[in-house]
Amino acid sequence: MAIDMNRTTIALPGQVSSEIWQKTQGSSAVMGLARRIALPGLGVTIPVITGDPEAAWVGETDKKPVKRGTLATKQMTPYTLAVIVPFSNQFRRDLPGLYDALVQRLPNALGKKFDQTVFGGVTAPGSNFDTLKGCTAQEIGTDAYKGLVAADADVAAHDGILSGWVLSPQGKAVLLNAVDGNKRPLFINSVAEGAVPMILGARASYSKGAYVADSTSAKKNVVGFGGDWTQAVYGTVEGVQITISDQATLEDGGTTINLFQQNMFAVRAEIEVGFRCDTTVFNKLTVTGT
Structure with a gap:
């Protein structure tokens, strides 16, 4: 599990990061049903079965049939899915409360958006990401x-x-x-x-x-x-990556949030994920x- 953090602010325990990733998978129906593979950072070519070999009955001493299945290939590319959640500094003093908030908020945001993309509710991040919009x-x-x-x-x-x-x-x-x-x-x-x-x-x-x-x-x-x-596969590069900062300026719709000025900090969660299916x-x- 890769964790990218600003160590001068809050140290996020490894088990919390792991729980966020597990709950992200649990909150996504697609991740619960499709097969998961490890996805290299540069992507990977995966085989797609388009036809199965066919067996046949043979007599004694007859030659056994040679039947090949048919395969196609698809390139699975990792795309970044991210969310930033701001918190007040009160959460910093109550670390168990902060960890609970992270575990509750981040997985739902990531899992819901991934499902929406697969199901065609939002535009796919690239041409190597399959959706079910046209099925x-x-x-x-x-x-x-x-x-x-x-x-x-x-x-x-x-x-x-x-x-x-x-x-x-x-x-x-x-x-x-x-x-x-x-x-x-x-x-x-x-x-x-x-x-x-x-x-x-x-x-x-x-x-x-x-x-x-x-x-x-x-x-x-x-x-x-x-x-x-x-016939559906999703892949992730490193699971969830977490970054925490109290120095950034955020744009939340038409509202600007200056974390330092407003005694706040923000947690950014992101995953690199791809999806392919027939x-x-x-x-x-x-x-x-x-």
Whole structure:
């Protein structure tokens, strides 16, 4: 775990930095489902399986078949995702309170933005970062079950196996409202559970980043995603890097914060991260809004 700090101010314990990184991974639905690899600072070329070899039956003494799978390659490039959080100097006197605040605030900010980028809610940082913005859409607002089955079938048609769903809070509400002909909930066993742990045999995760509002006249708001997460990979260079300063001047929208003058300090957290996937084995779930 790399830690870059101004040692003249606050020494951040290694376990706190590690906890921030672990919670960043925990707050990101994408990081929880995709496979993680170590990412060199200059990037790496990763293989993408586009076709599997096929076995065949052979008779005794017959030649065994030679069948090659097909591969493509993609370049995964690390891009920097960062956030700066200012604190009053009172936190400096209460180190346990500061550490708790860091662990609570920083991971959510990093994890949410990473998910928003993967799901197409914000612009990708570069051409070597895949997003699911253009994947096949399935409407679940009118018939949730039909739309989910259609997503599962489309992933299968592209030689994938749907292994996980990511729902936004809005998508969760749609599924909680889905009922059968006798007005019984389709996706929960009881009101006490109040969750959708599994959908069509695949586990469901939740992320605010999975909601993408449609600004066009169609109003097809994206409320979730489903896909074959074995075909998705993310990589990080060094985990989370932390820098602490009490001398900087920050621009917060239209407000200027002079840390020294205002008896404050700021913590900058950043990760170098990349994401690649086969977008054909993912579907997005939409609901027509107003």
